[in-house]
Amino acid sequence: MKKLAVCLLLPLSTFCFAEEPRTNVVNFNTTASREVANDVAYATLFVELSDHDPARLAEQVNRALAAGVKQARESGAMQSVRTAYSTFPVYNKSQQQEGWRSRGELRLSSKDFPVLSRLIGNLQKPQSGTPLQLAEIRYGVSDLARKKAEDALIEEGVQAFRSRASLLQKSMGGKGWKLLNLNISSNAANPMPYAANYSLMKSAPAAPAPVEGGESRVNVTVRGTIQIAE
Structure with missing residues (x-):
């Protein structure tokens, strides 16, 4: 069997040894x-509104999110409660800006599935403000x-x-x-x-x-x- 010669070059000397090939x-x-x-279940709910006044629009979306956060924290069963917010201009057919559209998201995670299910239903009800809509529910370990x-x-x-x-x-x-x-x-x-069917949600009561x-x-x-x- 042939062996490979391996050399190490050092400042004052050189050492060589044979290495068996594998x-x-x-x-x-x-x-x-x-x-x-x-x-664990992860749910995303959202509110999406349009207005000519960006400040008024932000106030409406933030108010809806704040109400959702309050309900989620009061449930006592959420592992995490987070929000996200985005705004973009709206243009007409002539490519002229005619307003603004904002989307706010409420992102929840919980290990208590029954409580989360009831909370999602309540957040979609038009009680004293703008209701949220369900975007999706994901699951994980x-x-x-x-x-x-x-x-x-x-x-x-x-x-x-x-x-x-x-x-x-x-x-x-x-x-x-x-x-x-x-x-x-x-x-x-x-x-x-699980993704929500918005066409059904518009005609059916929140559940x-x-x-x-x-x-x-x-x-x-x-x-x-x-x-x-x-």
Whole structure:
């Protein structure tokens, strides 16, 4: 077997040594996965208004958002309550500006699905101000639940990797194998979000949104390189 000569150049001397080339090196990966119940819901509601006066428009949108934030915080079950605001000019067919349009968003997250569902219904009711409209609801796995699932899947993935390595060793007639490197990664595939049907919302009274979390598939992939001994 040929050896490779590797030299190190130092200020006062040069050292050379022979390095055995790596043979019977195999790269492969294994994947472990499971379905995990989504335990967090993310809802986005919005208000969108137009006016010739940008200051009055901002006041109307901010008032609607403030009322929504107040209700959300009073529910006592929200993990996060955030808002977003954007304004853009409105032009007529002659490309002349004729006003402004603003959109304010209320973004909520909660692990209490029934409370969130009722809150969404209440925020869409025209009680004492401008009602909000539902844009979408998304679902996900909390950090704690994801970590618990990933810890179990790492054990499964590594065991599957070792079993595959032993199978490769046997198939190649090797005496044994050693691990050269290992990489572990994970990801979760979430379901499609629930999107509101605005054409139906305009004609139907506001009602609690259907908050059904479903499940997400959590995957752990173990990638590595082994060398099989002859």
